[in-house]
Amino acid sequence: MTYNLLIENIKKHIDLSSSEADSICEFFKLKTIKKKEFLLTQGTICKFEGFVVKGCFRTFTIDKKGNENTLYFAAKDWWLMDIDSFMNHKPSDLNIQALEDSEVLIISQKDKETLYAKIPSAEKLFRIMFQKSIVAWQRRIIRNHSLTAKERYNHFVEKYPKIASKLTDRQASSYLGITHEFLSKIKKQP
């Protein structure tokens, strides 16, 4: 059941035989995370890539003024990691915290390399997944530049209603790049 969700996710990106999909799944181990626990903390090196099978995570950085800035949320059927720390073997600027009791399938950095070496279609799979990820980042930068804060808030709530419903105003505003007070003002507008 847990692995079925991963297989379905993979098959959204590329055509794979069942045996190839099973081989990919063998590299992933299930990890259970309680609400408010951290999967990654700022300053440590991210040595894993994760796929959420239950629950929801928030990925955020704490800047030098002590403010939390949310980079993204990852709910069921989403991937998560700090790709910068993972690729460049450098201490992460990010925290990844469970917003509720969650489960995540984890592949270690070492196993990821073995996966690429042993299963050639994994290169195509992650090439396509990363392309889609760039599209999402590009769209977000365009929205940040060309939409008002209220339009960005409405877009977020309409596109990710389940995630939005789990958040405090402080968490949502730190994702939108606005203050908590400004979000309260926006929400009161007709």
Next chain:
Amino acid sequence: MTYNLLIENIKKHIDLSSSEADSICEFFKLKTIKKKEFLLTQGTICKFEGFVVKGCFRTFTIDKKGNENTLYFAAKDWWLMDIDSFMNHKPSDLNIQALEDSEVLIISQKDKETLYAKIPSAEKLFRIMFQKSIVAWQRRIIRNHSLTAKERYNHFVEKYPKIASKLTDRQASSYLGITHEFLSKIKKQP
């Protein structure tokens, strides 16, 4: 000479034999673009990926209020495209315009698919390039959230001095997501 720059760029990402690198290069055609000419215009579908061998490009969107928002600049040794339009075969939200007389090596969408099919290491190459691209987008979102406009301006000028020197204040401010007037104010600060 032109193709040497592409080969050197590819070899920064993965180890390749010379014959593999040559085979990849065969898919790229040189295109010359005069200053102010467009490689892509908003509303058309992006059917190419490009690698800049000379000059510099600006990628921007014009929002519904008529404001220009710059997504990124691409100088010599950089890749450029609208990955959203290219992947999803949808009209682009972007314009790609030459800031000066430029040359770019272009691979068509059809040839890109053939490249992946014929040269298996191309999957790894672009998987790694796309990972690096995500790292750059992630860092930019973090900077946008956690740095002041002045700090973002200083970072841009220090990291990309050659590009910054080619830009008008209006172009630089549209990249930083601030008004032209605010950039003038920042530049006057000590």
